Amino acid sequence: MKSDFKLKDTFVIGDVHGCYNTLEKLIKKLPKQANIIFVGDLCDRGNFSKDVIDFVIQSDYLCVKGNHEYLMQTYVQNAFDKKDLSSKWASRSGWGGKQTILSYKGEEKLLKKHLKWIDKLPLYLEIEDFFITHGFGLPYYKRKDEKYLHSLFVNRIDDSTHMKDWEDFKAYKVINIFGHCNFQEVLRGKNYICLDTGCCYGNKLTAMNLKTLELVEQKTDKKDITP
Numbered sequence: 001m002k003s004d005f006k007l008k009d010t011f012v013i014g015d016v017h018g019c020y021n022t023l024e025k026l027i028k029k030l031p032k033q034a035n036i037i038f039v040g041d042l043c044d045r046g047n048f049s050k051d052v053i054d055f056v057i058q059s060d061y062l063c064v065k066g067n068h069e070y071l072m073q074t075y076v077q078n079a080f081d082k083k084d085l086s087s088k089w090a091s092r093s094g095w096g097g098k099q100t101i102l103s104y105k106g107e108e109k110l111l112k113k114h115l116k117w118i119d120k121l122p123l124y125l126e127i128e129d130f131f132i133t134h135g136f137g138l139p140y141y142k143r144k145d146e147k148y149l150h151s152l153f154v155n156r157i158d159d160s161t162h163m164k165d166w167e168d169f170k171a172y173k174v175i176n177i178f179g180h181c182n183f184q185e186v187l188r189g190k191n192y193i194c195l196d197t198g199c200c201y202g203n204k205l206t207a208m209n210l211k212t213l214e215l216v217e218q219k220t221d222k223k224d225i226t227p
């Protein structure tokens with residue numbers, strides 16, 4: 001954590017998914033000294049994944065690893081290693097990795113640098129009472145450091161019918177901030193907040209101030225998405 005860290009100047013931003021122009025506009029609305037934390041899924045679907053990831057690295061912002069960073073890392077590493085490439089990630093209509101591949105055209109060196117950064121991303125961050133994950137992580141809060149459960153940090157909030165091992169988290173004091181499942185508006189529960197407002201689907205990108213829980217929003221810039 002940066003030494004000048006203050007909750008009042010800290011904002012968490014939902015899934016960006018390659019929407020660089022929208023992100024740039026949203027950040028212009030935040031205070032200049034803002035600390036920014038991303039919930040992951042910086043890449044895929046939108047047209048400017050390379051630019052988004054490069055901006056986050058250059059700015060030294062914090063980010064947790066999303067399932068799309070994981071997919072990108074796995075696919076691209078397999079491509080370098082000449083292994084199986086039959087992943088749904090690489091298509092435009094599947095998981096949107098095609099747009100990511102196109103954004104890195106002719107930039108293999110930069111891509112390798114970004115992969116190293118992605119590899120080191122944490123699966124969760126804890127800041128005071130906030131537990132920041134990519135997917136709905138609260139049902140695994142007590143087991144968050146058990147490695148075999150890490151892949152489950154990409155859970156959807158509506159997966160409760162499938163998941164039999166969720167903790168009884170309703171009385172937990174922490175507030176889980178996450179993305180991963182998109183809603184038209186920020187979803188607020190008693191101790192969770194989902195910030196994915198479907199930017200890559202033409203809706204909006206949302207930032208939330210950690211001190212006041214106030215939202216700052218930016219409508220999707222059409223240049224960021226391919227219809």
Ligand SMILES: [Mn+2]
Nearest residue numbers: 015041180181
């Ligand atoms: Mn996502």
